Amino acid sequence: MPNLKDLKNRIASVQSTRKITSAMKMVAASKLRRAQEQAEAGGPYAERMGRMLASLASNVQDSGNGPKLMTGTGADKVHLLVVVSSDRGLCGAFNGSIVREAKRQIARLQGEGKTVKLLTVGRKGRDQLRREYASLIVESYEDVGRRRLSFSDADMVAKKVLAMFDAGEFDVCSVVFNKFKSAISQIVTVQQLIPFAVPVAADAAPAATEEAKPVYEFEPDEEQILAELLPRNLSIQIYRALLESAASEQGARMTAMDNATRNAGDMINKLTITYNRTRQAYITKELIEIISGAEAL
Amino acid sequence: MADKVEFELVSPEKLLKSLPVDMVVVPGTEGDFGVLAGHAPLISTVRPGVIDVYEGERIVDRVFVAGGFAEVTETRCTVLAEEAVALSDLDRVSVEKTIKDLSEDLDDSKSDAERAAVEAKLAVARAKLEALGASSAAH
Numbered sequence: 001m002p003n004l005k006d007l008k009n010r011i012a013s014v015q016s017t018r019k020i021t022s023a024m025k026m027v028a029a030s031k032l033r034r035a036q037e038q039a040e041a042g043g044p045y046a047e048r049m050g051r052m053l054a055s056l057a058s059n060v061q062d063s064g065n066g067p068k069l070m071t072g073t074g075a076d077k078v079h080l081l082v083v084v085s086s087d088r089g090l091c092g093a094f095n096g097s098i099v100r101e102a103k104r105q106i107a108r109l110q111g112e113g114k115t116v117k118l119l120t121v122g123r124k125g126r127d128q129l130r131r132e133y134a135s136l137i138v139e140s141y142e143d144v145g146r147r148r149l150s151f152s153d154a155d156m157v158a159k160k161v162l163a164m165f166d167a168g169e170f171d172v173c174s175v176v177f178n179k180f181k182s183a184i185s186q187i188v189t190v191q192q193l194i195p196f197a198v199p200v201a202a203d204a205a206p207a208a209t210e211e212a213k214p215v216y217e218f219e220p221d222e223e224q225i226l227a228e229l230l231p232r233n234l235s236i237q238i239y240r241a242l243l244e245s246a247a248s249e250q251g252a253r254m255t256a257m258d259n260a261t262r263n264a265g266d267m268i269n270k271l272t273i274t275y276n277r278t279r280q281a282y283i284t285k286e287l288i289e290i291i292s293g294a295e296a297l
Numbered sequence: 298m299a300d301k302v303e304f305e306l307v308s309p310e311k312l313l314k315s316l317p318v319d320m321v322v323v324p325g326t327e328g329d330f331g332v333l334a335g336h337a338p339l340i341s342t343v344r345p346g347v348i349d350v351y352e353g354e355r356i357v358d359r360v361f362v363a364g365g366f367a368e369v370t371e372t373r374c375t376v377l378a379e380e381a382v383a384l385s386d387l388d389r390v391s392v393e394k395t396i397k398d399l400s401e402d403l404d405d406s407k408s409d410a411e412r413a414a415v416e417a418k419l420a421v422a423r424a425k426l427e428a429l430g431a432s433s434a435a436h
Contacts, residue, residue: 038310041310041311041312042309042310042311044305044307044311044312045307045308045309045310045311045312045377048305048307048368048375048377049366049377051368052340052366052368052377055340056340150310151308151309151310154309163410215338216338216339216340216368217337217338217339217340218339218340218341219325219326219327219339219340219341219342220326220327220341220342224342225340225341225342225366228342228366229366232366232379235309236309239309
């Protein structure tokens with residue numbers, strides 16, 4: 001027969017766990033709201049940047065000699081994967097699915113005989129990837145946007161990527177991150193950053209069509225603007241990925257903590273029933289002992 | 298001239314301003330340019346400097362931008378700024394201090410890349426000071 005005291009302790013411990021998980025859920029919910037707002041606020045810049053790029057690219061592509069960031073180095077040997085994960089755990093499958101996808105990409109690229117380099121953002125992804133691919137990790141960042149993700153955080157990562165690209169350390173760069181769909185669903189996305197695939201002017205600028213797509217003048221010339229715009233665009237793309245990832249992380253955590261809270265509730269109910277039954281059994285047993293003792297007299 | 302230009306100032310983090318104005322003067326890399334309604338479509342890079350927003354003949358808003366890009370169409374003027382601060386929020390003392398700190402950093406910096414990064418920051422800070430100088434002279 002289980003010990004009553006032990007059961008009581010067990011119930012108390014599950015109850016305090018439930019308190020913690022429900023508090024974490026609440027915190028994640030409010031952080032999620034903030035992250036979502038931030039992601040939305042970043043939208044206009046990216047959208048206008050895309051529109052500019054589209055009109056610039058259509059001009060430069062005609063002339064046939066775009067900058068390297070757009071056309072690539074011509075080789076396809078060395079791939080750099082930027083893996084965006086979170087610094088903290090307790091967020092369900094969030095980091096697991098990122099790492100799984102990263103590993104899948106690494107295996108695929110290595111299978112094709114290419115060299116893979118890794119740049120990790122976030123502690124969890126780094127820790128998990130380090131077990132198998134420690135030699136591939138060239139750089140890792142932690143505590144990115146711990147309080148509030150700012151553009152300068154993304155810029156820092158982008159600068160590193162650019163410096164590596166300029167030094168000819170890789171040919172193709174992709175970012176692996178969780179795209180935020182809803183609080184319960186995040187989509188692992190692999191997006192190619194370098195060479196940058198410029199969206200086709202038609203679908204990138206739905207707003208411009210009503211103005212009959214103006215023919216722009218450029219000051220200074222297209223190539224110089226592109227040379228400035230493309231690194232900027234890289235920062236923006238990384239910033240977007242970080243924002244999406246931050247929102248996804250909070251969403252995943254909220255869902256995970258919601259489940260944990262519910263499971264704790266179920267467990268408390270079960271334990272309480274066991275506790276009450278056991279208590280009843282003890283009482284009955286004692287009664288029987290008393291009665292049979294009285295009868296024996 | 299009743300026509301207005303839709304002026305938008307966007308930073309990576311948010312849409313800062315979006316309002317119809319009579320004219321904006323943008324500090325382009327190859328010289329300042331004013332944008333009125335019906336301006337020819339133009340894409341230009343922006344150097345660190347001050348954007349003046351005109352309502353009629355009067356300047357109603359002055360914003361310092363630390364470089365970026367401007368896209369002009371006949372009805373719209375969009376500035377993608379790297380950093381934007383209202384000129385009235387700039388503080389001469391702190392800007393001067395930044396310049397001093399950065400100058401020291403410049404002496405300490407070892408690699409060329411480091412030096413270039415500090416120099417870029419210094420150029421922004423100097424432009425800020427210049428903008429402040431111009432505005433105090435105007436008043």
